[in-house]
Amino acid sequence: MSGSCFAEILGELVELVPAEKAALERLEERQRHIRRGAMVLRENERADELFILRKGLVMSYVLLDDGSRQILRFYFPGDMLGLSSIVYRESPETLCALSDCVVCPFDRQAFSALSVAHPRLSALILVLCQIERVALTDRLAALGRTxxxxxxxxxxxxxxxxxxxxxxxxxxxxxxxxxxxxxxxxxxxxxxxxxxxxxxxxxxxxxxxxxxxxxxxxxxxxxxxxxxxxxxxxxxxxxxxxxx
Amino acid sequence: MSGSCFAEILGELVELVPAEKAALERLEERQRHIRRGAMVLRENERADELFILRKGLVMSYVLLDDGSRQILRFYFPGDMLGLSSIVYRESPETLCALSDCVVCPFDRQAFSALSVAHPRLSALILVLCQIERVALTDRLAALGRTxxxxxxxxxxxxxxxxxxxxxxxxxxxxxxxxxxxxxxxxxxxxxxxxxxxxxxxxxxxxxxxxxxxxxxxxxxxxxxxxxxxxxxxxxxxxxxxxxx
DNA sequence: CGTTATTTTGAAGGACTTCAACTCTGGTGG
DNA sequence: CCACCAGAGTTGAAGTCCTTCAAAATAACG
Structure with missing residues (x-):
């Protein structure tokens, strides 16, 4: 059992070297407990942090003008949360805990530094993004055509x-x-x-x-x-x- | 007018340095012309290459069992094509030219090498992925709730x-x-x-x-x-x- | 200039929604 | 300990949005 949830996920894709594991563990030094129903991040608010989900179930969703809600994605332990939010001045979506959760927050600079120091981790994160992208397009096809x-x-x-x-x-x-x-x-x-x-x-x-x-x-x-x-x-x- | 379409897009996000521009231009050394209606990449086939779209309009889509089609995304000059395909052994989607197109193919290794040599470009590509992700979730919400x-x-x-x-x-x-x-x-x-x-x-x-x-x-x-x-x-x- | 793709229009049918009521479940406090 | 309550699940009937089917009109193309 490694000290990093995220490292466990990445470790299933490739064999991580000690330096990479250490860098990933540093992302999860801090912890924050989130109650069921509480929000990790709110749509249209500024997000300075990213998170690794350590425990629990999280969903991301958007609210439309008429009050209806579209759930975009569910997140599980080991997933990275909020990547799309740090790219924008205001978060494009809400992150909400579906069960009591533990998240590990880290700031944009830590993310930036990691990607410079460990190009392979940076590439792996891109791979995870693409997996998420394809999962999203599967759902798009499901909503559109099934x-x-x-x-x-x-x-x-x-x-x-x-x-x-x-x-x-x-x-x-x-x-x-x-x-x-x-x-x-x-x-x-x-x-x-x-x-x-x-x-x-x-x-x-x-x-x-x-x-x-x-x-x-x-x-x-x-x-x-x-x-x-x-x-x-x-x-x-x-x-x-x-x-x- | 830079030699690289992709550099033009990235150049609107940040000021690129000469070394970065040069690296991006190397991705677009080769060109391939694609006829309207022809496929750049087929679903379930192996993809060894990525592309920068230099000219024309491309769509990506999936076909479902019942023969119906879901168009996932439209691509415009300066967009990178096929990133999701190189992550998988078989492409999860088809890329098809909607007009006569010019694409610049480059292989996975070139992509990999670029991301190691230029961490900021690697981060910028991640940013583009997130923009695409958010655009996809907008469409997901549209199909689901509007x-x-x-x-x-x-x-x-x-x-x-x-x-x-x-x-x-x-x-x-x-x-x-x-x-x-x-x-x-x-x-x-x-x-x-x-x-x-x-x-x-x-x-x-x-x-x-x-x-x-x-x-x-x-x-x-x-x-x-x-x-x-x-x-x-x-x-x-x-x-x-x-x-x- | 004929042929084929695309657009347009109408009528009928179906999948999903809306509204409304009722039941079940789990948690809370008297 | 159990009555109560709020949230979640279940069910029926009616309505709506979108589809399906079919055919005509128009545009695009070799």
């Missing part, structure tokens, strides 16, 4: 796979930790319709549910129905520069 | 602003260069409904149209209707490392 049922199925698969990243004991069953309203705001649906789609997936024998826990009964059928691709697989990082 | 009319209006505003990036003479009127089917595939609508929305925007005095040219008559009303934010503005790059 049915409500497919979108909900895709969300369930994605959540299970990402939760499994931090807890290898998870197989087919897991606690989602989202309300149906939140599922709706992530998939572009109403909570009412999410409910009907979950029910339908259950009736068709794809999933089972009991008190917040979801079981993926027929995973293959779900993946087919949802056009799902795990974007943390199939990578090619052979071109990365040598470690510093 | 009406057909708002999505079409947002697309028109975005296209005008990006075209203006390469041609400052463009004000309110411009040639879109997209069919209504393509607008539909970008906004998650059918071409039939795109037609009705364009017509409605016209009837409401927001736009005017004549033979492929669109005029933004009431730009403010459009921006309001579309929740539109120009993501190339409002940046804060004060934290970037010093040039090399």
């Amino acid at each position: 049915s409500a049922k497919a979108r909900v199925a895709a969300l369930l698969l994605e959540m299970r796979n990402r939760l499994r990243g931090t807890d290898k004991s998870i197989e087919k069953a897991f606690t989602l930790g989202l309300t149906q309203e939140e599922i709706g705001d992530a998939t572009g649906l109403t909570s009412v319709h999410v409910n009907r789609m979950l029910r339908q997936l259950e009736e068709e024998g794809m999933i089972a549910r009991e008190s917040g826990r979801v079981t993926l009964v027929d995973e293959d059928a779900m993946a087919r129905a949802a056009n799902y691709v795990n974007r943390y697989e199939g990578l090619d990082l052979s071109w990365l520069p040598a470690p510093q | 009406s057909a009319k708002a999505r079409v209006a947002a697309l028109l505003l975005e296209m005008r602003n990006r075209l203006r990036g390469t041609d400052k003479s463009i004000e309110k009127a411009f040639t879109l260069g997209l069919t209504q089917e393509e607008i539909g595939d970008a906004t998650g609508l059918t071409s039939v409904h795109v037609n009705r929305m364009l017509r409605q925007l016209e009837e409401e005095g927001m736009i005017a149209r004549e033979s492929g040219r669109v005029t933004l008559v009431d730009e403010d009303a459009m921006a309001r209707a579309a929740n539109y934010v120009n993501r190339y503005e409002g940046l804060d790059l004060s934290w970037l490392p010093a040039p090399q």
Whole structure:
């Protein structure tokens, strides 16, 4: 168990050298506890810090003029938060804790210094951005071109796979930790319709549910129905520069 | 007029030093002409190269099982193409020329070497990725939570602003260069409904149209209707490392 | 100048939303 | 310990936005 969550994620992509590990650990020297429902960062406010999420579940979302909400992404332990926010004078999105969380804040300068001192880490961060980008385009295609049922199925698969990243004991069953309203705001649906789609997936024998826990009964059928691709697989990082 | 399209884009964000300009020019030593409708890169095929788009309009899209298409993004001169593709063994998306294009291919190693030699350029590329990310999340919110009319209006505003990036003479009127089917595939609508929305925007005095040219008559009303934010503005790059 | 792509228009159908009411669950305090 | 309450889940009926299907009109192209 390394001292850095972020290093663990990156360590699954490449073999990190001691100097890189040390540099990553320095990003996580400070800790901050965030209560469920509290905001890590607010849309349209200035953000001077980035974060590594150490524990818990975070979502990013935007609010539209009519009051509706679009959830953009869910973040899991080891993820970096707020990269898009430091690029802008005002954060383009809100970061909100879905469970009690621990985040490790560090400032822009630390990020900047790290990328100069460790070009390979800088390239790896770019790789993570691209993985996130492709995951976002998958969701764009889902919202633009697939049915409500497919979108909900895709969300369930994605959540299970990402939760499994931090807890290898998870197989087919897991606690989602989202309300149906939140599922709706992530998939572009109403909570009412999410409910009907979950029910339908259950009736068709794809999933089972009991008190917040979801079981993926027929995973293959779900993946087919949802056009799902795990974007943390199939990578090619052979071109990365040598470690510093 | 610099020798590098990419340097021109980056040069609008920061003052580039000669060594950086020279490094960027080396990326654009080779040229390749692409016919309208031809593909620069195919989904699920291996990509060894990245590209700088020098001339023309390119789109990226994915095809779903049912044959429907989701256009993910449009690319303009000075944009880098294929970054997400080199991260994966197989490209997650197709790149297709919407007009006759000129692209400058360079290989992964050149990219890797550049990011080591010029940390600030590496950071700038990360900034461009974040701009693209935020633009994608804007579209995600549009598809998830806004009406057909708002999505079409947002697309028109975005296209005008990006075209203006390469041609400052463009004000309110411009040639879109997209069919209504393509607008539909970008906004998650059918071409039939795109037609009705364009017509409605016209009837409401927001736009005017004549033979492929669109005029933004009431730009403010459009921006309001579309929740539109120009993501190339409002940046804060004060934290970037010093040039090399 | 014929052929094909694109745009336009109408009518009917369907997927999802809206509204409204009811049920279930977990937490809190009397 | 249990009554109460607020939040979340469930269900039905009606409505709306967008799609689908079909066909005509127009534009683009070799």
